[in-house]
Amino acid sequence: MWSLTFALGCVLAPHAGAQEKPNMIIQSDIHPKPTRLQVSPNGRFLQYADGTPFFYLADTAWMLPNKLTEEEARRLFADRSAKGFTVIQSLIFRDLFVPNSPNVHGVRPFASEADMYAAKLNPKWLDWVVRITKMAAEHGLVMAWLPTWGDKWTEHNNSAGPVIFDEDSKAEAYGRDLSEALGECDNVIWVSGGDSHIRTPAQADIIRAMVRGLRSGASRGRLITFHPGGGGTSATFHNEDWLDINTFQSGGGRLNVPNYRQVETFYNTLPTKPCLDIEPNYEWAPVGWSRQNGIAPEHRAFFDDYDVRRSYYRSVLAGAAGFSYGCDPIRQIYRPGDRSHAWDGQGIQTWEEGLAAPNSSQLQLLKRLLLDRSYFTRIPDRGLLRELDQGGNDDPVSHIAVARCSAGGYLLVYVPILQMLAIDTSVLPANRLRISVYDPEAGVQSRTWEIENSGIFRHIPSRRLDTLLAIDAINP
DSSP: OOOOOEEOOOOOOSSTTOBOOOOOOOEEOOOSOOOOEEEOTTSSSEEETTSOEEOEEEEEOTTHHHHOOHHHHHHHHHHHHHTTOOEEEEESOOOSSSTTOOOTTSOOSSSSHHHHHHTOOOHHHHHHHHHHHHHHHHTTOEEEEESOOGGGTOSSSSSOOOOOOOSHHHHHHHHHHHHHHTTTOSSEEEEEEEEEOOOSHHHHHHHHHHHHHHHHSTTTTSOEEEEEOTTOBSGGGTTSTTOOSEEEOOOSSSSSOOTHHHHHHHHTSSSOOOEEESSOOOBTOBTTGGGGTTSOGGGOOBOOHHHHHHHHHHHHHTTOSEEEOOBHHHHTTOOTTOOOSSSOOTTOOOHHHHTTOGGGGTTHHHHHHHHTSOSTTEEEOGGGBOSOOTTTTOOTTTOOEEEEETTSSEEEEEEOSSOOEEEEOTTSOOSEEEEEEEETTTTEEEEEEEEEOOSEEEEOOSOSSOEEEEEEEEOO
């Protein structure tokens, strides 16, 4: 079992009210052997087989098998592992513009057009997918593999097509082949679907057939989820036993999307299942995608690290089991001279430049704070907020997220913009509390002090943008 400990370069202030200087960005250890995952007994989270918590923190590299060399894939894995990511989301194959496109080695997903329409993958391509999966394991990463993008089972999609999964038997055989090929790899989560809406019962049956194939092969014990179309969810399959994790796509259509509301919906839906935002707004992606085509790059709106942090913190503290990050040039593995996908690419940076996008270094702070505390007792509770204005806490710009330990150990509070905070601390059965204030942008603890637990804690953050507070019960 690989450890999930982290080294943090911050030291608690020596006396109440002391102010700290910001410390170094957190660096995660690299642990080489991730083992098989399962759903936690309470149905809310993910864990390893021995009960160790697993926080799903994914980067998105849909085109990895198509566009990266082995050396480049290792570079991506090393960078993401060092920044605390635990998952890489990718596709077994994807055709953005031309069907059956070759990878950088000249190998095609299907050896011939006949094989493509028969859904018989090229053995050389499968070998490459297995190689990628094993490389990811060496860096302590799980591969969340999509067997196919939606263009291969529906014409309503944003990729090249054609539809090849037009019969249940073909989809099931394809799923079984994948399951057998990756059977020896424990570091796999299967992600059915592929950014497409289920429009007909026949399409839902294709998804189910592919899942039956995955469940009938050598990797039958791996977790399975579903990747819906923009604004969609996995609700179609919620009551089906094969769906281990509920997902939704809040997407990149506009700013201030309240993705925490869908988490709250899933959190209160039976049977209980973990959930996460599997495709939120991507860092460095244009707001609204192609709607900004033709506008000069300097006049366009792009999602930045702050936009992504709000989606991240508020969905996780609302009860999600993790989060899927994405940076647009890495999402499509963009190289100089490539044709940009989903927008005209004016102002786009390269995938290698995307490795240094600010938010990729910021996300591990919350992960560490959660894993350092009682993990499986975390529950959302924004009802602890007090002294709210007339609008309550429903504004997606200013919405404050609150989670607490059901055993009374801690509160975590994310404040997205400067505003007064008043929170009920009577749920923490301790006479004294430790208050720790964090800067989510720098990934550091900026201040810590102790107070008497009066039942209400009031605070006005010093940052105009987002602030994270941890309130821990101090037991005698």
